[in-house]
Amino acid sequence: MLYVAxxxxxxRRYSTYRAATLAGIFTNSVFxxxxxxxxxALWDANPTAGxxxxxxxxxYVWLGQALLMTIALWGGGTTDDLAERIRTGDVAIDLxxxxxxxxxxxxxxxxxxxxxxxxxxxxxxxxGFLLFDIRLPAGPAAAxxxxxxxxxxxxxxxxxxxxxAGTAFWLLDQSGVKxxxxxxxxxxxxxMLPLVxxxxxxxxxxxxxxxxxxxxxxxxxxxxxxxxxxxxxxLAFQVFWIVVLxxxxxxxLRAATRxxxxxxx
Amino acid sequence: xxxxRTRPTAPVPAAGHLRTYGQxxxxxxxxxxxxxxxxxxxxxxxxxxxxxxxxxxWIMFAHLDDLAGFxxxxxxxxxxxxxxxxxxxxxxxxxxxxxxTYVRTGRLDxxxxxxxxxxxxxxxxxxxxxxxxRITQASVVFGWACTYVxxxxxxxxxxxxxxxxxxxxxxxxxxxxxxxxxWTTDASEFANAFTYGGAxxxxxxxxxxxxxxxxxxxxxxxxAFANWYPALYILGREDPFGxxxxxxxxxxxxxxxxxxxxxLVWRGGVRHYTSTGS
Numbered sequence: 387m388l389y390v391a392x393x394x395x396x397x398r399r400y401s402t403y404r405a406a407t408l409a410g411i412f413t414n415s416v417f418x419x420x421x422x423x424x425x426x427a428l429w430d431a432n433p434t435a436g437x438x439x440x441x442x443x444x445x446y447v448w449l450g451q452a453l454l455m456t457i458a459l460w461g462g463g464t465t466d467d468l469a470e471r472i473r474t475g476d477v478a479i480d481l482x483x484x485x486x487x488x489x490x491x492x493x494x495x496x497x498x499x500x501x502x503x504x505x506x507x508x509x510x511x512x513x514g515f516l517l518f519d520i521r522l523p524a525g526p527a528a529a530x531x532x533x534x535x536x537x538x539x540x541x542x543x544x545x546x547x548x549x550x551a552g553t554a555f556w557l558l559d560q561s562g563v564k565x566x567x568x569x570x571x572x573x574x575x576x577x578m579l580p581l582v583x584x585x586x587x588x589x590x591x592x593x594x595x596x597x598x599x600x601x602x603x604x605x606x607x608x609x610x611x612x613x614x615x616x617x618x619x620x621l622a623f624q625v626f627w628i629v630v631l632x633x634x635x636x637x638x639l640r641a642a643t644r645x646x647x648x649x650x651x
Numbered sequence: 652x653x654x655x656r657t658r659p660t661a662p663v664p665a666a667g668h669l670r671t672y673g674q675x676x677x678x679x680x681x682x683x684x685x686x687x688x689x690x691x692x693x694x695x696x697x698x699x700x701x702x703x704x705x706x707x708x709w710i711m712f713a714h715l716d717d718l719a720g721f722x723x724x725x726x727x728x729x730x731x732x733x734x735x736x737x738x739x740x741x742x743x744x745x746x747x748x749x750x751x752t753y754v755r756t757g758r759l760d761x762x763x764x765x766x767x768x769x770x771x772x773x774x775x776x777x778x779x780x781x782x783x784x785r786i787t788q789a790s791v792v793f794g795w796a797c798t799y800v801x802x803x804x805x806x807x808x809x810x811x812x813x814x815x816x817x818x819x820x821x822x823x824x825x826x827x828x829x830x831x832x833x834w835t836t837d838a839s840e841f842a843n844a845f846t847y848g849g850a851x852x853x854x855x856x857x858x859x860x861x862x863x864x865x866x867x868x869x870x871x872x873x874x875a876f877a878n879w880y881p882a883l884y885i886l887g888r889e890d891p892f893g894x895x896x897x898x899x900x901x902x903x904x905x906x907x908x909x910x911x912x913x914x915l916v917w918r919g920g921v922r923h924y925t926s927t928g929s
Contacts, residue, residue: 409841416844420851427719427859428711435714562692569696573703585713 388485389493396464396497410455411509418451418514436582442609443580445521448514449605450577455506456499456536457543457600459571461550461564464494469551469560481643488635492544499540524610531617535604538624542599545631546571552635555642575600596627668771675775683779698784701734705792708854721856724799725886731793732810732878733853736817738786743818744825746776748846751832751839760926769921770826770914806885809900813885816902817853817877823909824849824872826917833920849874858891865892876905 401407425443429435438446453459468491471477480487514520523529550567554560572578574597581592581602592598603620606612612620683690708730712723721729750773753759762772793814800806828842849872857865857879868875876898883890884899 403837405835405838406840409838413840413844413848416848417851420848420855423859423861423864424718424855427855428715431716431718432714557686557688559686559689562686562689562696565693565696566699569700569703572700573707578703578707579710583710583714585710588710 389489392490392493393497393500396494397501400498400501407505410506411513414451414454414506414510415513418448418510419517421447421450422514422518436580437611438580438582438609441519441521444514444518445609446580446605448511448518448520449608450601451510451514452503452507453536453539453601453604454577455502457539458495458499458502458547459543459575459577459600460568461547461571463498463544463547464491465544465547465551467491468548469554469564472551472554472560473558487639488548488632491548492541495544495547496537496540503536521609523608524613527613527617528607528610531607531612531621532604535599535607535621535624538621538628539599539601539604541628542596542624542631543571545628545635546596548635549631549638552638552642555638555645571597571600574598576602576605580605596631599624599627668768671767672771672775675772676778679776679778680780694780694784696784697782698788701785701788704734704854705730705788719856719858720891721858724796725882725888726854726856727792728796728800728886729856729878729882730854731789731791731796732813732817732882733850733874734785734789735793735814736877737821737850737853738782738789739814739818740821740825742780742782742786744774744822746778747773747825747829748839748842749777750829751837754832754924757926759924770917800885801887809881809884809902812903813878813881816881816906819906820873820877820902820909821846821850823906823911823913824874827909827913830913830916830920833924845872848872849877853878862892865894869894869898873905873909876902 422444425447426440429438429440429443433439435443458465468477468480468487471480477487480490483490511520523532546567550563551560553563557563574581574592574595576582576592576598577600581589581598583589584592593602603624607617607620683693705727708726709723711718712726716722718726750759753762753773753776759769762769762776765772797810824846825842828845829839831842832839849868852868853874857868857875860868865875868879880894880899881902890896890899
């Protein structure tokens with residue numbers, strides 16, 4: 387149960403910063419309020435935009451705020467440690483541990499995500515629930531589906547962040563790629579605007595890209611837009627991207643360990 | 652830096668500080684260039700974030716004729732002006748947000764021993780040109796929106812003062828709220844609610860909010876002066892909340908008050924600061 391141990395340690399590590407957590411919940415909530423007003427105005431002018439109603443839209447806003455840190459939308463999380471260890475050369479130690487690098491960092495990122503979900507996820511959701519009219523999961527199936535989808539979302543996001551951090555093997559500094567990747571994530575995850583509003587081919591494209599599994603897929607499951615076989619298809623979509631992206635992570639590691647001389651080595 | 656140290660009493664302090672700021676900033680530009688590919692990606696990435704931001708607004712308008720009574724080019728004027736002010740302020744003072752890190756690592760002590768005002772050093776530290784992406788994009792949106800305005804000499808004047816006041820107001824907000832970190836070092840994200848939150852608010856017509864929120868955005872976090880009030884004047888629109896009309900011309904005053912308050916808070920913060928090592 388090595389991976390559980392790693393995850394627990396990561397959970398504890400993040401839980402040391404209490405003031406930061408409170409500040410974060412406050413900030414998420416302020417943004418939640420701003421976006422709620424904006425979406426209320428939008429759905430006031432067009433009550434059926436994207437097949438959502440006003441309550442759906444506001445619920446979507448708060449789900450987005452709850453997911454923001456849990457899935458580390460902006461990048462960051464434990465993959466930032468990896469990028470720093472690649473830059474300093476410490477990754478050499480990680481590489482000769484008898485544990486796979488991907489598994490190690492995935493376990494630790496899941497520990498981080500668990501902490502962020504319990505604080506930065508549930509905190510703003512409660513505040514949103516108190517301030518606005520918010521929909522609860524459509525039923526037990528939706529609630530269970532959301533829980534599964536949330537874990538899958540973290541893994542998809544981890545795989546992309548791992549790939550971004552991995553570019554440091556060649557570039558030494560991940561920050562440029564990280565900002566680019568963050569820009570895509572914000573736009574194509576549905577964080578900025580629900581993907582259901584994206585018109586025509588842009589909507590089709592956005593719904594097919596891995597970022598859709600960050601916010602749009604879990605949120606739609608919560609809102610009860612996917613039921614029955616549709617729900618399974620939505621989860622399968624996330625699993626598909628996990629398989630592809632984790633495959634890429636392993637390929638990247640193989641290429642990196644073969645080609646790159648660790649600094650100081 | 653050596654240049655500064657040999658002439659500690661510059662005859663014109665303000666100009667001298669500006670020069671020092673420039674020198675430190677140039678140092679950081681050269682440092683960032685050590686990772687050229689990363690530098691380029693950062694600039695492109697930041698430009699992309701702001702561009703996609705506006706695409707989002709544009710998609711919104713694919714479903715609407717107007718947002719809370721404001722058309723796309725009116726919202727673009729608000730968005731462009733707010734974003735331009737934020738971009739200018741953010742380029743000039745980006746590192747103030749990291750003051751907590753400086754306190755924690757003891758770098759602030761190092762800075763205090765140097766013959767350059769602390770605020771100048773902190774603002775110039777880790778100076779980055781990547782924010783130029785935002786300024787460029789905001790200028791384009793603002794320029795486009797301006798073509799729909801019926802200009803009069805006074806409206807031009809208000810527009811210029813709007814951008815400058817906006818930059819000053821955001822400068823004040825960033826400096827002022829970053830000072831929280833003198834008291835609590837790991838709660839820096841608290842400031843984001845007011846700085847970036849305030850910036851996000853300026854993307855929308857304030858008519859989406861309730862009157863109480865607009866009063867708060869006038870008096871507490873005065874971002875309404877960064878674009879909303881002057882833009883109402885430029886567009887010749889009635890204030891939807893019936894606020895006094897003189898507010899539409901009061902942005903420069905709000906800017907001076909905000910910056911003044913921020914500098915006072917900064918001074919209080921620095922005085923309160925005791926080194927982590929002591």
